[in-house]
Amino acid sequence: MxxxxxxxxxxxxxxxxxxxxxxxxxxxxxxxxxxxxxxxxxxxxxxxxxxxxxxxxxxxxxxxxxxxxxxxxxxxxxxxxxxxxxxxxxxxxxxxxxxxxxxxxxxxxxxxxxxxxxxxxxxxxxxxxxxxxxxxxxxxxxxxxxxxxxxxxxxxxxxxxxxxxxxxxxxxxxxxxxxxxxxxxxxxxxxxxxxxxxxxxxxxxxxxxxxxxxxxxxxxxxxxxxxDKEPIEYSVQVSPFDSAVELLGKLTWVEVLAAEDGKIELRVEPGRASELNRFLVSNHVEVLSFYPHRTLEDFFLKITEGTSEI
Amino acid sequence: MKLFWFETYKIFSRWRTYISFGFIALIVIMTEVVMKLSAHEILYRMMRSFQKDFLIFGNVLNGWFITAFIMNSLHIHIPFFITLVAGDIVSNEATSGTVRLLLIRPPSRSKIITAKYLTTLFYTTGLVIFLGLICITLGLLLFGKGDLIMNYQTKFRLVLIPEAEVPLRMLLAFTAAVWSMTVVASLAFLFSTLAENSIGPIIGTMAVVIVFLVLGNFPFDFFRMLSPYLFTTYTVFWQRFFDQPIPWQEIAKSAVILGLHNIGLFLIAFIVFNRKDITS
CATH class of the missing domain: 3.40.50.300 (P-loop containing nucleotide triphosphate hydrolases)
Structure with a gap:
């Protein structure tokens, strides 16, 4: 750049x-x-x-x-x-x-x-x-x-x-x-x-x-x-579910927002998504899906103070 | 020149443009055929007013006379056909959204509006020439040649133009008719730059033409005073070429006034188009 x-x-x-x-x-x-x-x-x-x-x-x-x-x-x-x-x-x-x-x-x-x-x-x-x-x-x-x-x-x-x-x-x-x-x-x-x-x-x-x-x-x-200025939210599907939730709760740079029906919604510090993926795999958690959750929408809504018509 | 060619290509690629030519051809053919079938009745009516004072020989109901007659009868219809294209040429670009494509090209707005105006004049000229050609050709074929007798009933005058002079007079009259019709075209063109649909400019122009014609023909002093300020007073100046002698001064005055109308109307359209914000 x-x-x-x-x-x-x-x-x-x-x-x-x-x-x-x-x-x-x-x-x-x-x-x-x-x-x-x-x-x-x-x-x-x-x-x-x-x-x-x-x-x-x-x-x-x-x-x-x-x-x-x-x-x-x-x-x-x-x-x-x-x-x-x-x-x-x-x-x-x-x-x-x-x-x-x-x-x-x-x-x-x-x-x-x-x-x-x-x-x-x-x-x-x-x-x-x-x-x-x-x-x-x-x-x-x-x-x-x-x-x-x-x-x-x-x-x-x-x-x-x-x-x-x-x-x-x-x-x-x-x-x-x-x-x-x-x-x-x-x-x-x-x-x-x-x-x-x-x-x-x-x-x-x-x-x-x-x-x-x-x-x-x-x-x-x-x-x-x-x-990258804002933490990014992700949706992950993992197995086994309970041990994954427990593991994620120990990480200071990850905030679990919701965990139900086999799906976890979480917020990760910018630039640490791949690190999280590695962490889960190395702790014998199978990552079934891992995708960003409306990143730009969230970003946009934040900077426009929720006034948009998205 | 390239822009003028593109504009011409565009208007002649549309069916709407040929409606005018088609209807003019239809009206002229129908009129001339009906006149041919009713020749005796028409001759009787023509002669009724002056046959007790004059002895008239020869082919009175000839192609030249028929042409002059039709020209006289179509002074409302022709403006309408002109507005079909002149009232649409700018506004249609806004309606269809193509104005956005057109105005982001390197040629300036001034060049684009001038090309459109020249195309409008070209179409107007073509339409009047088409009317002249079809009238004269069919008229001469059906009715033959002869001297032209014009009966100005309102002025109690009868004018006889020898056959040898008629073609030149016709040429001058049609040139004047083209000049007259360019004012109608300029008015429709101005309305077209102001509007974003075609109906408004067409109806607007026809409303102005009809209202001005009505006002100019009311037999009251007030309206007679108003008459010199209405452009429709001058648009029939082509008729003066069938007068004897030709009133050149009156013709020149009318031509100049109509020319000034053209310049004024185009200048307003030019300024409006150049300043217009394209929000459609």
């Missing part, structure tokens, strides 16, 4: 704020996204995530503050900045009466000249080659979302901004989109900025995160660092 001090800041906001009437939808946001990050912008519904993303993508004019992308002021160098950025805001909407291919051709050509091969390649990455020349009105929500990612890829952006990219998708669709996000970051070296209210999504895809509530930034940093 020390290497981050040398990393280029791709996106930086300074006191970014947006006011609708008397209500601040976003207030004094100072975000920093580094090259290669999968940066997750986490917050409950209505926290100001979409408002912030819309300001970053020039759909909304900030009431105060500024946005710097690739070291350039967004307001002054809009065209140059947006030629290296692509995004999907809320859900991916397309011209339903046009084919997937034509949609990509039109939208891609607004950034730069795109060749037929490039369009087909982008469609192949998201698995839509066979539907390339069908009208988008025949596509499912998941297919439109994948097409959204294809149009983002087409312009070969360095920064991709995705507003709740898995919203409304079935589990299979969610898995596919998350897989694509990881692939874009790991294999294509793109920086991803995504918002989500799905806490599990952050754990699954993000390297860094920022938490927002009621328009204000609550925390920002590495996902692992932010999570």
């Amino acid at each position: 020390e290497a981050y001090s040398n990393k280029e800041v791709v996106l930086r906001t300074h006191g970014l704020s947006k006011k609708f009437g008397k209500r601040w939808a976003a207030r004094d946001l100072n975000l920093e996204v580094y090259r290669g990050d999968v940066f997750c912008f986490l917050g409950p519904n209505g926290a100001g995530k979409s408002t912030t993303i819309r300001m970053i993508l020039t759909l909304l004019t900030p009431s105060a503050g500024s946005i710097e992308i690739f070291g350039m002021d967004l307001h002054k160098h809009r065209g140059a900045v947006l030629s290296r950025v692509c995004g999907i805001v809320e859900k991916a909407d397309f011209y339903l009466y046009l084919s997937a291919y034509k949609n990509l051709e039109i939208l891609g050509s607004m950034t730069r000249r795109v060749q037929k091969e490039e369009i087909m390649e982008a469609l192949e990455v998201v698995g839509l080659t066979s539907r390339a020349f069908e009208k988008v009105k025949t596509f499912s929500h998941g297919m439109k979302q994948r097409l959204g990612i294809a149009q983002a890829l087409l312009t070969k952006p360095q920064l991709i901004i995705l507003d709740e990219p898995t919203a409304g998708l079935d589990p299979q669709g969610m898995k596919e989109v998350r897989g694509l996000i990881k692939e874009l970051a790991n294999e294509k070296g793109m920086t991803i900025f995504l918002s989500s209210h799905l806490l599990s999504e952050v754990e699954l895809v993000a390297t860094r995160m920022a938490v927002i509530n009621r328009g204000e930034l609550i925390a920002q940093g590495f996902v692992s660092e932010l999570l």
Whole structure:
């Protein structure tokens, strides 16, 4: 993580704020996204995530503050900045009466000249080659979302901004989109900025995160660092049950919260989960299952004082 | 230019765009066929008012006359067909959510709104030219050629335009009709930038056109005073090209006033679109 001090800041906001009437939808946001990050912008519904993303993508004019992308002021160098950025805001909407291919051709050509091969390649990455020349009105929500990612890829952006990219998708669709996000970051070296209210999504895809509530930034940093600040709760299933409970009661760094029906709920000091597992096994306790218990949810609820709508 | 091409491609990829062309073709064909079948009755009605004072020979009910007649009859219908596309071209992007895709691209909002406006003007021009071509072609086929006789009953005037002059007059009249209709298109376009659905701009524009036409035609002094301030007073200036002599000064005045309307309406749309927060 020390290497981050040398990393280029791709996106930086300074006191970014947006006011609708008397209500601040976003207030004094100072975000920093580094090259290669999968940066997750986490917050409950209505926290100001979409408002912030819309300001970053020039759909909304900030009431105060500024946005710097690739070291350039967004307001002054809009065209140059947006030629290296692509995004999907809320859900991916397309011209339903046009084919997937034509949609990509039109939208891609607004950034730069795109060749037929490039369009087909982008469609192949998201698995839509066979539907390339069908009208988008025949596509499912998941297919439109994948097409959204294809149009983002087409312009070969360095920064991709995705507003709740898995919203409304079935589990299979969610898995596919998350897989694509990881692939874009790991294999294509793109920086991803995504918002989500799905806490599990952050754990699954993000390297860094920022938490927002009621328009204000609550925390920002590495996902692992932010999570390690608080003791983590686990659910374990063990055999024999009684001797395991007795053993756990002797450990000062473990707090047994509940023990019934063969399942133990416990809180462990940060970074000592594997040590606990070893301890149980070395004391002839068979560990049948051992999984973290809504870690991020707990973290989130703590820092937002239970005001969220999770 | 690329944006203009994309916008044109988009509007001509939708069925809605062809509704106008289809209905115009249908109305013109039906009108001309019915007129052909009722030629004697129409001729009698046309001549009734002045046959005791004039002796008229030749093909009076010809293709040129039919074209002028239809143009005169469709001054409510054509604006409606124009608003179908002009009132939808910006608002539809908000309704369908594509505005979010469009406005996060490198081209500026100014370029996008200008391309959309030019596309609206292109469609308007195409629609009026289509009306002209179908009227004249079918009219000449069904009714043949001849001198154009215009009977301005309200002014107690009869104007005869020799056949040789008619094609040029028609060209000028249709050019003026295009110019007139661009104001309706500009109004619908402005409403389209203000709204987030297509129905509002279409109904709004038609309401303004109809109310202005009604106000401009009330035979009371108050409404006569109001008339110069209503753009609909000037949108029929294409009729002046069938006058003898052509009142160039009056035509120029109308054209300038309508042009100023176009500039004003577009400028408002331009500013609104550039300042608009996209919250949909």
